[in-house]
Amino acid sequence: METHIHPDTSRSTGRTGRPRGAAAALAAVSLALTATACGVLGTSPEDDASAVSGSVTWWDTSGEAEAPHFAKLVAAFEKKHPNIDVEHVSVPFDQAQQRFLDAVESGRGAPDVLRADVGWTIGFAAEGHLADLTGTPALDADMSGFLPTTTASVMLEDGGVYGVPQVTDTLALLYNRRIFEEAGINRPPATWKDLKDTALKIKRETGAEGIVLNPDPFFSLPFLYGEKSDLVDVASRTITVASPDSVRGVATAAGLVSSGAAPRPPEKDAYAAMQNAFKSGEAAMMINGPWATADIFSSPEFEDRDNLGIAAVPAGGSGTAGSPTGGHNLVVSAKTENPDASYLFVKYMTDAKQQESTALALGLLPTRTAAYTGKVLSDPVRNSFYLALTKAVARPSLPEGGQLFVALQPHYTAILRGEETAREGLTRTAEEWSAGLLPGYRVER
Numbered sequence: 001m002e003t004h005i006h007p008d009t010s011r012s013t014g015r016t017g018r019p020r021g022a023a024a025a026l027a028a029v030s031l032a033l034t035a036t037a038c039g040v041l042g043t044s045p046e047d048d049a050s051a052v053s054g055s056v057t058w059w060d061t062s063g064e065a066e067a068p069h070f071a072k073l074v075a076a077f078e079k080k081h082p083n084i085d086v087e088h089v090s091v092p093f094d095q096a097q098q099r100f101l102d103a104v105e106s107g108r109g110a111p112d113v114l115r116a117d118v119g120w121t122i123g124f125a126a127e128g129h130l131a132d133l134t135g136t137p138a139l140d141a142d143m144s145g146f147l148p149t150t151t152a153s154v155m156l157e158d159g160g161v162y163g164v165p166q167v168t169d170t171l172a173l174l175y176n177r178r179i180f181e182e183a184g185i186n187r188p189p190a191t192w193k194d195l196k197d198t199a200l201k202i203k204r205e206t207g208a209e210g211i212v213l214n215p216d217p218f219f220s221l222p223f224l225y226g227e228k229s230d231l232v233d234v235a236s237r238t239i240t241v242a243s244p245d246s247v248r249g250v251a252t253a254a255g256l257v258s259s260g261a262a263p264r265p266p267e268k269d270a271y272a273a274m275q276n277a278f279k280s281g282e283a284a285m286m287i288n289g290p291w292a293t294a295d296i297f298s299s300p301e302f303e304d305r306d307n308l309g310i311a312a313v314p315a316g317g318s319g320t321a322g323s324p325t326g327g328h329n330l331v332v333s334a335k336t337e338n339p340d341a342s343y344l345f346v347k348y349m350t351d352a353k354q355q356e357s358t359a360l361a362l363g364l365l366p367t368r369t370a371a372y373t374g375k376v377l378s379d380p381v382r383n384s385f386y387l388a389l390t391k392a393v394a395r396p397s398l399p400e401g402g403q404l405f406v407a408l409q410p411h412y413t414a415i416l417r418g419e420e421t422a423r424e425g426l427t428r429t430a431e432e433w434s435a436g437l438l439p440g441y442r443v444e445r
Contacts, residue, residue, distance in 0.1 A: 049137070053083035054338040056345045059100070059111040061093040061328070065294060069361045070349075077348045084341045093117075097402065104129045104335065112336040113345055115328050116163060118153035119395065119402040124331065125162035126399035131332040131339065132160035138332065138343035139164060145352075149325045150367040152394040163329030164350040165367035167358065169289045171222060171323045172388040175309040176301070179284040182206050188311040192226060192252050195285070195314050199261035202284045209283035210261045212274040213253065215413040217405040219287055221324040223249035225393050226316020231404055232396050232433075232441065241408065242423070242430035243444040249316055251422040254415050265416050287313060289326060290363055290385045310384035312391045322393040327367065365389065400437050407432040 060070055067090050074086045089111065091099060097120050103110040116124065124130050133139040139161055143151045150165035173195075175188055183205040189195035199210020213219070224230055229245035232238065240246055256262040266273050275292060277283040279299040296302050315321040330346045332339065348354065355371035358364050365385055366372060377383045395401060411425035420428075430443045 049081065049344055050083075052081065052340045052344060054341040055085045055087065056113060056338055056341050057087045057089060057111045058113045058345065059089050059091045059096060059115065061091055061096045061115045061117070063093070063291075066362050066364075069358065073349060073354055073357070077345060080348070081341075081344060084344065086345065100124070101129075104333065107335075110333050110335055112333055112338050112342045114331050114333065115166065116331045117402070118150075118165075118325065118327050118329060119405075121153050121163045121329050121331060122156065122397055123399040123402045125156055125160070129334055130162040131334045131336065131342075132162060133164065133332065133343070133346070134159070134161050136339075136343045138346040145370060146367050147369060147389065149389065149392045149394045150327060152397045153325075153327075154329050154331075155397070163331040164346050166328050166330050166350050166355070167364045168325060168327035168367045168389070168392075169291065169365055170325055170385065170388050170392040171219065171287050171289050171313055172385060173285060173311045173313055174278065174288050174292070174296075175285045175311070176208075176278070176281060176283075177307050177309050178301075179206055179208050179281065180309070183284075188309060189314050192223070192256075192314045192316055196256055196259060196261045199256065199285065200259065203260065206284075208281065209263050209277060211256060211285040211287075212277045212283040213256065213262050213265055213416060214274045214287070215265045215270050215409075215416045217408040217412045218324060218326070220250060220253060220408070220412050221393075221395075222287060222313040222322060223253045223316065225249075225322025225324075226252070226314070226318060226320060228316075228318045228320060230393075230396065231408075232398070232438070233444075234396050234398050237441045239430045239433050239438060239441045239443045241433070242426040245318075247422045247426055250412070250415060250426060252316065254418070254422055257416055258418060264418070265413070267413060267417070270413075290365055290381070293363055293381050305381075308381070310381065310388070312388050321391050323388060323391050325392045325394050327365075403437055404433070407437070
C-alpha cells in the first residue's frame, strides 16, 4: 500500500487557553476503547496482529527534514501489516496542540494517533482525550526498557499510561571550537559564572558574540535547575517560579545580556536569530538541542563537523547542573474508531529497531535503552547528547504543564531584554498562574 503524506497547512486558531470539554471526553473514553470498527485484537497477544485491518490517521509533527524518514517507516509498517492503511499527515508543530483540541472537542477530524510533545500528553490525558494504553499491544508489559526521564510524561496518578515515548532530547551547550581556539580557550565553561567570563573574553579577543540566548521559556529551565528550583512543585502544590532560587537563576541569564556577554535577543524570531548567529560563526556559544545539529552542519562554518563542541549545560550557584527533558510521545485518541490498528502502529513506530533507525537517520535520541547501540553511540554528536541526558530533569507532570510557558513567555522575553527585572517578571508570572491556570496552588516568593 502507498503511504499518504498530506502537509497540513491550516492555520492555528491562535487560542492558547486550557483544554476544555473534560466531562464529555471522559465519558467518551470507555466508548472509544470498546469500539472495534475494524480489527479483533483488543488486548489479545500480538500473535493475532495479522487479523487486524482498517486505517490509521497519524498526525506527524516532525519537521520537513524529518518527515521523509518517518514516511519510510510508515511504508515498512504497511508492508508488514498489508490490511492496515496509514494516512500520514504532516501537521506544523506550532499548530498541532490547538488543532488536536479543536478536532477532539468538535468531534470532527481528530487523528487516531498523534505525535505529541511531552508537555502536552498529561494535559490531554487528564481531559479524557487519550486512550489508556495499559494492557494493549501498544505498550510493553512494563516501562523498564525506557529511559526513566521519558516515562513521567505519559503516566497519570490513576495508574494509566497514555502514550509511548518515541524520541527524547535535552539541551546542551554548543560551542565553536575554532573561535575558542582563537580566543585562547581550551575547554567549555563548567559554571554559568565561567560561561560569562568566557563569553566576554571571546568578544574581546575575536569580536564574535560570546553566547546567544533564546527567550523561549523552555530555555530558561537550565538556569532554574542550576539553583535547584523549578517552575512548580507538584507534590506540595506550590508555584516556585518566583521563589528566591528561581529569581536568582533567571537573573543569571539576564546578567549575560546586561554584561555584554550576550546580545539583546529580538522580540520575535529569536530562535532563528540564535541559530543563524551560531552556525554562521558570529557567535561562539548557544544552548540548544540535538534537533539543531543537522542545520548547523549545513553551514560552511561547520563543514568540518569536528568544529562543533557539545558539553553539558553549566552548573549554577548551587553547584548542580540540569537540563529539561524534551521529546515526543505517540498517543492514541480516546475516540479512535480503529484502536487495534492504532495500537499496532504505535508499537511498531516506537520499538527499539525503529528508534535506532531514526537515531541513525536524523540524529534524534531514542527513548529505549536498547536502541543505544554501538552504531548510535559511535557518532560524536549523538554520544555527546546521550551524555547530556545524564543531567536531564523530568518536567513537572501535571495536566497544565503544557500551558505553563504561555504566561511565562512575554515576561522571560522582557527580562532578557532588560524591560523587567527577574523578580518583577517572575512574580507577575506566578500571579497569573495562581489566578487562572493553578488556582489551588500557593505561591512561593
